[in-house]
Amino acid sequence: MPRRAHTKSRYGCDHCRRRRVKCDEQGPPCTNCIVRQLEGCTYSRVVPACISANARRPSQDTIQTNTVVPGALVGPYGATLGVDELELMHQFATETYHSLCVSESEQITWQKHVPRLALKHRYLMHGIMALASLHIATTLEPQKARVYIDAGLEYHNMSLEPFRNAIDNLTPEKYDAVLAESVVTTAISLALPQLTATNDSVGKMIENIITAFELLQGVKKILTIGQPWIHLQLFSQGEFWKDTSAELDDDTDSALDQLLSLNEQIRLNGDETQYIINRDVINHLRHCFMKFACSSDPAPVLAWLAAVDNAYVHSIRRRSPFALLILAHWGLLLGELGEKRWWARDSGQALISELLDALTTEDLLWENCLGWVRRKLSLQSVQVKGNASIENLGSV
Numbered sequence: 001m002p003r004r005a006h007t008k009s010r011y012g013c014d015h016c017r018r019r020r021v022k023c024d025e026q027g028p029p030c031t032n033c034i035v036r037q038l039e040g041c042t043y044s045r046v047v048p049a050c051i052s053a054n055a056r057r058p059s060q061d062t063i064q065t066n067t068v069v070p071g072a073l074v075g076p077y078g079a080t081l082g083v084d085e086l087e088l089m090h091q092f093a094t095e096t097y098h099s100l101c102v103s104e105s106e107q108i109t110w111q112k113h114v115p116r117l118a119l120k121h122r123y124l125m126h127g128i129m130a131l132a133s134l135h136i137a138t139t140l141e142p143q144k145a146r147v148y149i150d151a152g153l154e155y156h157n158m159s160l161e162p163f164r165n166a167i168d169n170l171t172p173e174k175y176d177a178v179l180a181e182s183v184v185t186t187a188i189s190l191a192l193p194q195l196t197a198t199n200d201s202v203g204k205m206i207e208n209i210i211t212a213f214e215l216l217q218g219v220k221k222i223l224t225i226g227q228p229w230i231h232l233q234l235f236s237q238g239e240f241w242k243d244t245s246a247e248l249d250d251d252t253d254s255a256l257d258q259l260l261s262l263n264e265q266i267r268l269n270g271d272e273t274q275y276i277i278n279r280d281v282i283n284h285l286r287h288c289f290m291k292f293a294c295s296s297d298p299a300p301v302l303a304w305l306a307a308v309d310n311a312y313v314h315s316i317r318r319r320s321p322f323a324l325l326i327l328a329h330w331g332l333l334l335g336e337l338g339e340k341r342w343w344a345r346d347s348g349q350a351l352i353s354e355l356l357d358a359l360t361t362e363d364l365l366w367e368n369c370l371g372w373v374r375r376k377l378s379l380q381s382v383q384v385k386g387n388a389s390i391e392n393l394g395s396v
Contacts, residue, residue, distance in 0.1 A: 013041045021207055024157065034161050036214065083133060083151040089115065092132040099135070099341050100183060102297045114180045121177035123162040127184040130155035131343070134191050138342055149195050156188055163215070186212045186302055190334070191343040193350060205351040206316070206358075209305075209327070213313040216306040246293035248286070255372045256286045259326060262366060266322065277311050278322065284308070285330055292333055301337045301344075304330055321359055325366055328355040328373045335380045352377050 012023025013030045015038050024031050029041035097110040118125035133152035137145040163181050166174050189212040193204045248256075259282050267275035284307055291300040315323035328351075335348025352373060359370060 011043065013043050015041060031157050031160060034164065036211075083147060085129065088129045088132040088136075088151075091136055092128050096128075096132045096135045099343060100187065100298075102299050117177050117180065121166070121174070121181075123159040123166060124177045124181045124184070126155045126159035127163070127181045127188070130159065131184055131188055131191075134188065134195060135342060137195055138191075138345075145195075152188075153192075153196075156185075156192070159185070167215075182216055182306075183302070185215050186305065187341075187343040189215075190347045191345075194346050197350075205347065205354050206324075206327075209351060210313065210317055212305055213308065213316065216302075217310055217313075246290055248290055248293065251372075252289055253286075255329070255369065256282060256289070258369055258372075259329065262322065262325075262369065273311075274315075277309055277315075278326065281308050281312050281326055285326065288330075288333060292336065296336060296340060298337060298341060298344075301330075301333050304333070319358060321366075324355050324358055325369060328352050328359070328370075331355065332373065332376050332380070335377065349377060349381065 011025050013025075013028065013033060016023035016030065016032050021032060028043065029038075032038075033041040093111055093115060097114070098107065100110050101107050114124070115128065118128055130152045133148045133155060137148035137152065140148065159181070163178070163185065166178050166181075170178065189208045193208050197204070260279065263275055263278045263282065266278065285304055288300040288304045291303075312323060312326075316327060331348045331352040333348070334344060334351060338344040338346060338348050356370065356374070359366070
């Protein structure tokens with residue numbers, strides 16, 4: 001039996017090695033350090049010259065002045081990939097865009113206005129190309145899909161640094177592009193773990209959710225100070241923003257009440273600040289559950305990601321057990337969305353599975369909450385299998 005190819009990074013940066021996550025080895029700084037804005041991306045392990053000559057990232061000026069052959073995707077290191085840019089743009093404009101729409105009124109926005117905007121903002125162009133490439137990959141057998149996954153990763157990596165710079169240096173002419181790219185990047189963050197899953201991908205969904213949290217913090221800044229300059233009507237016509245919502249079923253309502261009760265214990269332990277943070281996060285999660293019950297589109301699911309306080313994100317990063325427990329409840333919403341949007345497919349189940357592994361048996365006080373999440377996850381899995389069977393029968 002042939003030995004499985006090595007997929008771990010051998011010469012990753014010190015930050016990635018300490019966090020035990022895969023490094024792209026393209027720094028300093030590497031992509032992980034760019035996304036998380038970590039200072040001092042250093043490499044203790046020396047990369048052999050034969051590798052470093054081809055693997056290190058060139059300067060931004062070099063990237064911008066590379067000559068691109070029309071129709072071919074050229075990666076940031078000068079390597080031409082076997083994917084046609086026109087094919088990717090056609091894919092986005094005919095199919096992929098639709099998976100980002102909340103309502104029919106947004107179809108023209110995503111199909112025409114966003115690609116036109118991407119001509120002026122390169123990171124947005126890279127983002128929609130990445131999403132389109134990953135979308136194509138989901139329709140192909142694994143061997144053929146690999147080239148599209150690799151191209152999607154290349155485009156995604158090229159978009160991250162300039163996107164982060166745009167968020168940090170917002171001007172009125174950037175608001176629309178940054179808002180659109182926030183939605184695109186979130187979809188990519190949810191799709192990637194399932195498309196690139198390997199045996200050493202433990203913890204990958206949680207890490208990608210943290211990335212989505214951090215990138216979407218910029219959306220709050222846009223919506224707070226940039227309303228007068230926003231022209232794209234994203235998520236504005238859907239049910240989420242209307243003054244309507246459905247009542248929660250007793251089972252879900254009881255489960256969220258139980259979360260609030262557990263949070264009271266944190267208050268009794270004297271941590272008033274953390275209690276308030278958790279309370280607000282849980283109450284907004286209840287609001288999103290109610291909105292999703294009214295209209296099962298992406299707005300309630302993604303709105304929770306964008307709305308949570310940065311202090312809660314820090315708790316997730318530290319793997320605070322109660323923060324992870326709350327996140328597991330949101331994972332059920334993500335699982336419901338995965339039945340309707342290709343980029344969220346299986347993400348909810350993967351996220352909850354990682355979270356349940358992280359929440360060990362020492363958290364016995366939360367067993368009722370964990371039991372509810374497990375039961376709901378099991379029902380979702382049965383429903384997904386049932387839908388797949390119906391689709392197979394329909395194709396006979």
